[in-house]
Amino acid sequence: MITAQAPSTDCRIQPASADDIPAMCALLALLFTQEADFTADTAKQARGLQLILDEPARGCLLVARAGEEHLGMVNLLFTVSTACGAPVALLEDLIVRPEARGRGIGDALLRAAIDSARNAGCARITLLTDDDNLAAQRFYTRHGFVHSAMRPLRLDLLNGR
Numbered sequence: 001m002i003t004a005q006a007p008s009t010d011c012r013i014q015p016a017s018a019d020d021i022p023a024m025c026a027l028l029a030l031l032f033t034q035e036a037d038f039t040a041d042t043a044k045q046a047r048g049l050q051l052i053l054d055e056p057a058r059g060c061l062l063v064a065r066a067g068e069e070h071l072g073m074v075n076l077l078f079t080v081s082t083a084c085g086a087p088v089a090l091l092e093d094l095i096v097r098p099e100a101r102g103r104g105i106g107d108a109l110l111r112a113a114i115d116s117a118r119n120a121g122c123a124r125i126t127l128l129t130d131d132d133n134l135a136a137q138r139f140y141t142r143h144g145f146v147h148s149a150m151r152p153l154r155l156d157l158l159n160g161r
Helices: 017-035 041-055 103-120 135-141
Strands: 012-015 059-066 069-081 086-096 125-127
Touching: 012 103, 017 041, 017 059, 017 069, 017 086, 041 059, 041 069, 059 086, 059 103, 069 103, 086 103, 103 125, 103 135
Parallel strands: 086 125
Antiparallel strands: 012 059, 059 069, 069 086
């Protein structure tokens, strides 16, 4: 089990539980206002988070909490890469409340996610950011992530697009 503390704050990084779902949905709503491809839908986000919690082999949800206040979260999903011949992780969501940024919480969440992926035997973590989100790209680059020559494509099976 991953638990950590963000430096210079009383914030703790801990595995999420079902009780955290409403706060995580609120955090995802913040994140989706920043992303071009997604919109917030609390029912969908709650359902997705519950699916991960119900089956830990699917992924890992971590929350950053100061007391009872949720300051951030990160979501890893696990799969297998034939290229690596090993398990890999997709970093699906990382968000810190705007008023809590600059205190090391994002760094602590990302380090905890990387530790979780390593503990799960993952050979790689892949993530997506919007092309124009240069601040996020700098953040991930500072943590050792590099740009890929791969270009993501998407087929929406629910909406036929």
